[in-house]
Amino acid sequence: MDSALIPDGVKRCSFGKFALGIIIAGGVLLWGVYAMLLIWLKGLNQTNMNDYYGFALWIWADLGVIALGGGAFFIGLLRYVIGKDELKNIINYAVLIGFICYSSALLILAIDVGQPLRSWFIFWHANIHSMLTEVAFCLSCYFAVLTIEYIPLILENRQINKVPFFHNLAHNMHEVMVIFAATGAFLSFFHQGSLGGTPAVLYGRPFAFREGVFIWPWTFFLFTWSAAAYGPCFTLFVTRLTEKITGKKLVKQNVIDLLAKISGWMMGTYIIAKIIDTWYWATVTATASGFNLIDFYSNNPFYGIWILIAEIVVCGIVPALILLTPKGRSNSTLLFTAVLLACIGVLLNRWVMVLQVMAAPVMTFENWVMYIPSWQEVATTILPVAYGVILVMISFRYLPIFPQERELNS
């Protein structure tokens, strides 16, 4: 039925199967849209946030998807600026995943503010001292860059590409992509960094506060670093997942191996930096405010020291070691486990830097406050996942995302 739109030389499932998948994901999407409309119409009282949890599930989701979407800027940097040519075989998917992650982040932010119609105030009345201002500017600009990077991919659809203008436009956009890749890397450095700075500049919150260099707290660099390390893992994870679901080999092993190895090095060095940061914070910064490390991990029903061990050891050191060894990278199960652990690790880090900051008491006469999100918060957080699944399904079916697919499945 839609065979004329499917790229040459590749096989896709039947239209009926595809439509069923879209309907299922669409149902979840509609559930999220319903919750979103409830929130926009009735306000943030539809959530379980409160005056202690001004930042909650959504801000975590924002930080999380931006970290996971970091694969787009880092693989773009490696491919176009540093010249790792093999990565051209996975860059399209990285861009698509990045586009989904960043559009999701912007959507969640639009739901998360009390007065959405005033969102433009962040640009109009910008406070240059605020990390969120930098986030807003860089995030918007980088989303524009990702859109520019995604457009030539759309133009390469079999039917669209028959129009000479679109064909030439796609070709010329590819030619200048190095400029956008470099711009994307520059912007990402700042918005990933300022997201790291968002909790770390809160000097009234000893759990979050970090010292740093000049105006940048250490987490500014750690967030950028971790996005560059863990973002490609998410690209690898989704690629492998797509391969499993479609039953096709989509990217050659040498490409996977190269990206996994680079991620391993980035993750390994990041974890060392993270351990140093944690040690300095625990022994110098926090103690100067009268807190012992264990104060942040006790007297509450959820946030135990396990969360620190899970983040640094289980989801940091372990996947880094797997990715750093050739044996680990060549073993499909180990590789999949490593990238999955890495994704959990970065999400755990973002969770801690948002939710645990809110939960931990600062005044001596207050207690830990726990929070469970409402169904509306959960639905609107799942909404972008459903939207992402739909966009991946459509893009995979109709666009030449994987240049090696034809060769690998002939």
Added chain:
Amino acid sequence: MKEEGKHKKAKKYGMVINLDECTGCGACMVACMAENNVPFKEDESNKLDSIAWMRVYKLTNGKSYPEADICYLPRPCMHCEGEHGHSPCVSVCPATATDYNHETGIVSQIYTRCFGCRYCMAACPYHARYFNWWDPVWPEGSTKYLSPNVSPRMRGVVEKCSFCFHRYQLAMDKAFLEGRTVLEEDEYQTSCTQACPAGAITFGDLNNPEHKVHQLAKPDNKHGGRPGNPNVFRLLERLGTNPKVYYMSSREWVRQAGDNYLDNEDFAKNYRH
């Protein structure tokens, strides 16, 4: 000439709350809500999402009878100065919807500019900032009793104690009409200060040695306004927020409850003066 000279000197309005005198009656909370059109819900039992610009905490020393002791601690916005006006909340607001006034030392909230990102709430360790989760619903007829000097807030914005800034504006207007630029101590007082039956709250210009707050707190401006009076302390002094609300108590456990200390720290030794 003398008055002009005084006018040029920046004021730093602040409070000293005597915790030994506070009975925890809550009159300050009621007065504050009435004065500032603070909205309320039908059911106010969930304190995590109800608004109280002034909140009275109950502290205990954790000991049993006969050594058991309690203390009530009223907590308005601390109007932190931070370093050079970079108070925790002001420095993070992305839309400049909250501002540190260097003329008065008061941290303002611009309701019509706030777009409800709540970053300031995350930044405030005192939980002095409140979000309007709902639109205010005033019981029938009660809108006639709202203060015309304070704009009610809509759903989706953050609000907090303003040190009754409208009273400052009215006092300055009156002074201007009378050809003055300097206010007398009693011309500008917050509603909680006036409502306290025990007289536990003292309000005034911390920079003015003639004002009682200055005499009680003895602020050391070279060190961020740290109190010089050994019985006076500020909440979370060690964080460097430099609040302008001071607390006074003759009881050591109360003063110690104002900040966090490591187990091996000697409170008396580390207690900064």
